[in-house]
Amino acid sequence: MTTDARTVLVSGASGAIGKATVAAFLRAGLRVVGLDRAVAEGTDARYRHVVVELTNESEVSQAVADGLGDGSLTHLVGLAGGALPAEPAAVADPGTIEIETFRASVEANLTSQFVVLRACLPRFTDVDSLDRSVTFTSSFNALSAQGMPAYSAAKAGLIGLMYGLVEPLGSRGIRVNVVAPGTVRTPRTDALWAGVPGHFDRLEAGSALRRLAEPTDIADTFVALALNLRHVTGQVVTVDGGQTVVHGARG
Numbered sequence: 001m002t003t004d005a006r007t008v009l010v011s012g013a014s015g016a017i018g019k020a021t022v023a024a025f026l027r028a029g030l031r032v033v034g035l036d037r038a039v040a041e042g043t044d045a046r047y048r049h050v051v052v053e054l055t056n057e058s059e060v061s062q063a064v065a066d067g068l069g070d071g072s073l074t075h076l077v078g079l080a081g082g083a084l085p086a087e088p089a090a091v092a093d094p095g096t097i098e099i100e101t102f103r104a105s106v107e108a109n110l111t112s113q114f115v116v117l118r119a120c121l122p123r124f125t126d127v128d129s130l131d132r133s134v135t136f137t138s139s140f141n142a143l144s145a146q147g148m149p150a151y152s153a154a155k156a157g158l159i160g161l162m163y164g165l166v167e168p169l170g171s172r173g174i175r176v177n178v179v180a181p182g183t184v185r186t187p188r189t190d191a192l193w194a195g196v197p198g199h200f201d202r203l204e205a206g207s208a209l210r211r212l213a214e215p216t217d218i219a220d221t222f223v224a225l226a227l228n229l230r231h232v233t234g235q236v237v238t239v240d241g242g243q244t245v246v247h248g249a250r251g
Contacts, residue, residue, distance in 0.1 A: 007030060007072070008077060009032075009033045009064070009073055009075070010033070011116045012054070013035060014038040014040045014049075016187065017079060017137075017184060017186070017218050018036065020215035021222050022040075024216070028223055030046070034050070035080075035116065036049070036054075036080070037053055038051070050067045055115060057119070061119045064119045072124065072125045073124055076117065077222050078117065078136045078158075081110075081137065081154070081155075082108070082109070083105070084150075085192060087105065087150060087151055088148065088192060091148060097149065101150060102150040106150065106157070109155060109157075110157040110158060110161070113158060113161070124172065124174055132174045133176070133177070134165070134169065134176040135176070135226065136177075137158070137179055138155040138179065139151070139155040139181060140181065140183075140238060141155055142156035142158070142180060144244045163234065170234075175233035177235050179222060179236075180237065180238045180240070181218045182207065182212070182240025182244070183200065183213065184212065186215065200212065206246050208241060209241035213240065225237065
């Protein structure tokens with residue numbers, strides 16, 4: 001496709017899903033700004049990556065300014081976050097979760113998303129744009145009994161945040177939605193659950209489609225919500241191959 005004037009900002013752009021999302025929007029012809037605490041590889045002239053601590057308000061404000069320059073923003077995809085290494089071990093006994101871990105998970109998965117949104121809102125200034133959107137990344141953990149209370153609570157908080165934004169952003173022509181992925185097997189999640197034998201096999205067996213999501217499955221959903229579904233706002237789109245439904249049916 002021919003490159004157009006639209007720009008999408010992706011937070012958490014260096015992870016497996018983040019990389020797939022950046023690539024998907026580049027294929028669609030948009031310019032992309034990626035934010036992450038980790039560096040990113042790439043040579044596409046339409047992509048600019050800024051290394052930043054996403055929970056630090058002043059750093060994020062500067063990173064958005066560095067990434068966008070004088071330009072406006074069309075779409076925001078909030079991907080940053082993830083379960084902390086200490087969380088899987090506490091699934092069986094929530095009382096073992098340290099308060100510091102709980103706070104850190106909420107900070108990484110919920111507060112960071114609002115920090116980025118707040119820095120980006122003044123950049124949604126192109127009123128001539130056909131459509132503008134914000135998409136947060138929750139998890140099927142927020143919708144089912146999957147354990148990890150801190151992570152689940154933070155991800156559920158993003159759904160509440162979305163509902164609180166639907167009307168005020170809608171009055172400005174900005175749609176806001178949430179994508180709730182099921183299990184996505186990545187190097188990070190492999191390391192996170194390395195101490196639990198058969199973890200991914202059990203989750204795969206609990207999927208109606210009998211497979212776990214690929215990063216591209218989630219990336220394609222972000223692109224569809226941003227570019228194609230122009231009358232969709234205030235929705236939670238679950239991309240889990242039926243994990244939530246099957247888990248609920250089994251009780």
